[in-house]
Amino acid sequence: RELLAVALRVFSERGYHQTRIADIIEAAGVARGTFYLYFESKHAIFAALLDDLLGRMRASVVGVVVGEGALPLAVQIEQTLVRVLEAFRAAPELATVILREAVGLDAEIDEKLKGAYDELHGWLEQSLKNGHALGLLRALDAEFVAWCVLGSVERSIRVVLDQPEVDLTRVARAILEAHLRGLLA
Numbered sequence: 001r002e003l004l005a006v007a008l009r010v011f012s013e014r015g016y017h018q019t020r021i022a023d024i025i026e027a028a029g030v031a032r033g034t035f036y037l038y039f040e041s042k043h044a045i046f047a048a049l050l051d052d053l054l055g056r057m058r059a060s061v062v063g064v065v066v067g068e069g070a071l072p073l074a075v076q077i078e079q080t081l082v083r084v085l086e087a088f089r090a091a092p093e094l095a096t097v098i099l100r101e102a103v104g105l106d107a108e109i110d111e112k113l114k115g116a117y118d119e120l121h122g123w124l125e126q127s128l129k130n131g132h133a134l135g136l137l138r139a140l141d142a143e144f145v146a147w148c149v150l151g152s153v154e155r156s157i158r159v160v161l162d163q164p165e166v167d168l169t170r171v172a173r174a175i176l177e178a179h180l181r182g183l184l185a
Contacts, residue, residue: 003028003038004052007045012093016046016101046101047109053098054116056087061123066134073136074176081153081172088157089164096161121146149179 006028010019021042025035039045060083064076071079088095102109124146131137156171 003030003035004045004048008049008093008097011046011049011097011101016042016097016105043106043108046105047112049094050098050102050109050112053088053091053094054112056091057084057116058119060084060087061120063127066136073131074180077180078169078172078176081175082168084153085157085160085168085171089160089168092161092164095157099158099161117150121150124149145179149175152178 003024007019007024010023010027014023019042021032021035024042024045025032028035039048060080062080062083064073064080065071066073070076102113104110125142128137128140128142128145132139132142152175156175160166160168160171
């Protein structure tokens with residue numbers, strides 16, 4: 001954990017490509033052997049940081065509950081969106097480093113990111129289909145609507161990181177206004 005925290009700080013200060021293992025071990029005050037006891041490379045410690053962020057994101061996504069006594073669908077979705085945004089806001093350095101440095105770093109990291117996006121997309125697409133089957137949503141192209149929603153959430157995460165004072169409920173409601181209620185009067 002301590003090595004991860006130090007690596008995150010060094011990556012955020014220097015960037016992934018400019019950071020050397022020597023920078024991490026110097027900042028952590030540990031021997032090179034100690035570093036290699038836990039991580040086989042700079043890439044491995046970066047991948048562990050990515051896994052941490054993806055785990056936080058996955059933990060914040062929950063399904064909706066239907067039936068007697070359940071909160072309205074829009075409220076449940078809003079709460080999930082707020083939790084996703086909170087997960088990124090709770091780890092701004094980590095989120096910023098991952099969003100800035102991870103894409104295109106290498107095939108393994110790209111595959112890990114693609115897997116996370118595909119997982120979220122699949123969950124959202126199935127949720128849209130279930131919502132339609134339950135009569136909660138109109139017929140729509142669930143595959144592409146799911147990508148549109150994910151794009152909105154991803155861009156909103158970047159805004160939340162750039163503007164830490166922005167109200168997360170306001171952001172979640174704006175996403176819902178656009179995607180659940182549409183833009184027409």
